[in-house]
Structure formats: structure tokens, C-alpha cells
């Protein structure tokens with residue numbers, strides 16, 4: 328693990344888009360422990376309960392649409408932030424089939440608005456753009472995609488994120504080229520492609536763990552589709568730690584970090600949905616599920632693996648938690664919440680940072 332990236336980020340001014348979402352709220356919890364001054368830009372919380380609300384976090388938070396270029400520009404400029412983490416997105420596959428235009432407007436034009444806001448800001452020097460493992464043209468083969476593999480996307484969410492990758496690259500080449508950056512405008516830009524992330528506090532629709540725990544909390548049986556689908560599961564804190572490592576390197580002016588990075592567990596830790604289900608039931612006996620027949624369901628990837636060699640070898644990132652630990656920590660979070668109303672995020676973040 329790169330030592331010192333957390334120390335390096337302490338007390339910084341940080342701008343986070345999507346702070347009310349699953350990953351964004353965990354990122355806020357991490358940044359708070361680093362004593363950062365945090366600025367957020369997102370829509371109001373939509374799920375009830377909502378992880379960000381449970382954190383009762385003080386910060387400078389703007390509730391506005393990423394599709395509003397002027398508000399976003401103003402928020403970024405007024406923050407005086409040195410580093411930006413862009414997580415705001417329409418982040419789900421199924422809704423992307425229902426509303427492709429909205430998905431593209433938020434994901435592609437929203438990212439463009441953010442990049443324009445960054446260019447206009449006098450303070451930003453590092454930008455971490457969050458895309459996804461789904462940006463690759465997925466051949467559904469037993470193959471782990473590398474950063475220079477062909478981009479693509481069967482569904483609208485995946486293709487919108489692949490478009491973001493092209494957009495990011497174009498900004499890097501046209502405006503933020505590491506070789507061309509001057510002392511006055513040194514903005515380094517990276518894109519991060521992470522696999523399926525799990526952890527407490529996610530109440531999104533149509534995601535495996537939220538579906539399971541929502542059912543368990545009301546003593547119902549969760550209905551699961553695609554039990555054979557294989558994904559690179561990882562704990563949200565492992566994923567965010569990669570974002571922080573890359574962010575710190577960009578802020579230090581490390582031009583090698585200004586590229587794209589896969590963030591994924593080891594190949595041996597790539598599990599099918601059914602393995603995650605079995606593991607989950609070990610940690611909460613209220614979890615019960617049944618498998619739905621798949622008729623006329625919109626296409627979703629069945630096999631997806633990423634190669635994590637680049638980030639491991641160049642930046643020494645490595646996952647702290649095994650898949651078993653990842654599932655245990657996740658289910659523990661929800662159990663504590665549903666059984667006693669506790670939000671144990673701070674404790675889990677402290678434990679992770681100490682590890």
C-alpha cells in the first residue's frame with residue numbers, strides 16, 4: 328500500500344460530487360476522519376433510510392443538478408478545493424434502459440460540465456473521475472480486462488460511462504495534457520474503473536445486497552436474478568482507498584497517475600452472485616432468497632473481470648479485505664442498523680484506516 332497518501336490528504340479542501348450517494352457518503356466519512364474541509368454537490372437524498380443523512384455530517388453541501396453548468400461552476404470555484412472526486416451519476420443499469428436520455432445527460436454531459444467547472448476554477452489541481460468496470464466491450468469470456476482494452480457497453484449505463492472515458496481522454500489531450508500543464512494551471516486528471524462495490528448503507532434499487540437486506544429486515548424472501556453472474560466484488564472502503572491513492576498522487580503532481588486505473592479484487596476473489604448469497608446467510612440468519620426465472624429481462628453482463636496489475640504494480644494499491652471479510656463487514660453493518668438503529672460507519676472507517 329502507498330504509505331502516506333492519507334497523511335498527504337489531511338486537512339485539504341476537497342470537492343465531492345454525488346456526496347449523498349452510496350460511495351459518496353462513505354467518501355465523506357473517510358475525508359472527515361482526515362480532517363478535510365469537504366464540499367459536496369448532489370441531488371437531495373432519495374432513499375429512506377439514507378446513509379448520508381445517518382452520518383449527520385457538517386460540510387458545505389450544495390443540492391443542485393449536475394446538468395446545471397453555471398451552478399456547478401460556481402460551486403467548484405467558490406469552494407477553493409484543490410482536489411475533486413466526481414461520483415455523481417445515474418448509476419444503475421435497469422433505469423438506464425428506462426431512460427437512456429437522462430442517463431446520458433447526467434453521466435456524459437454532467438461529466439463535461441464538471442470538467443468545464445474544473446477548468447474555470449483557480450484552485451483545482453487534481454480530478455478523480457469515477458467511471459466503472461462496465462466501460463469495456465465485454466466479450467463475456469474468461470478474461471480480465473486491462474486498461475488499454477477496447478471500450479464499449481451493451482446497456483445504456485455502460486455505454487454512457489464508456490463515453491465518459493473518451494471524454495476524459497479528450498480533455499486530457501486537449502486541455503489538461505500532463506506535458507503541457509504549466510505552473511499556473513497544473514490540473515491532472517485520472518479515471519477510475521471499479522468493480523461491484525458493496526458495504527453498509529446502500530439502499531439503491533436493483534442491487535444485490537440492498538435487495539437482500541431490505542427483505543431480511545421485514546422477514547421476507549428476496550427475489551434474486553442472475554445467480555450465475557460473476558462480478559469483481561469489493562468493499563467500498565477498498566475501492567475508495569484506491570480513489571484516495573490516485574487523488575494524492577495527482578495532487579503531488581505525479582503525471583504517471585494521470586491515466587485510467589482498474590480497481591478490482593484479485594482474480595481468485597471474483598465470485599458469482601450465488602457465492603455472495605451463501606456467504607451473506609452465514610452472517611444474518613434472517614437473509615432468505617429465491618431465484619427468479621429470467622424471462623424477457625433486459626440484458627446484463629454475466630461475466631465481468633478486471634485486471635488489477637497496473638494499480639498494484641505502479642501505485643501499490645492492494646485490497647485490504649478478502650471477499651469473505653467484505654461480505655461479513657457489509658452484513659454486520661445492516662444487522663446493527665436494523666437490530667439497534669446503530670450506524671457503525673465511523674467505526675468501520677477507523678478500523679480500515681488503522682489497517
Ligand SMILES: NC(=O)c1ccc[n+]([C@@H]2O[C@H](COP(=O)([O-])OP(=O)(O)OC[C@H]3O[C@@H](n4cnc5c(N)ncnc54)[C@H](O)[C@@H]3O)[C@@H](O)[C@H]2O)c1
Nearest residue numbers: 345346347348349350369370392393415416418459523524
Ligand atoms: N456502486 C457500485 O457498485 C459502482 C460500481 C462501479 C461504478 N460505480 C460508479 O460510482 C459512482 C458512485 O456510485 P454510487 O453507487 O455511490 O451511486 P449512487 O446512485 O448511490 O449515488 C449517485 C450520486 O449521484 C448524485 N446524482 C445523481 N444524479 C444527479 C444529478 N442529475 N445531479 C447531481 N447529482 C446527481 C446523487 O444525488 C447521488 O449523490 C457512480 O459514478 C457510479 O456509476 C458504482
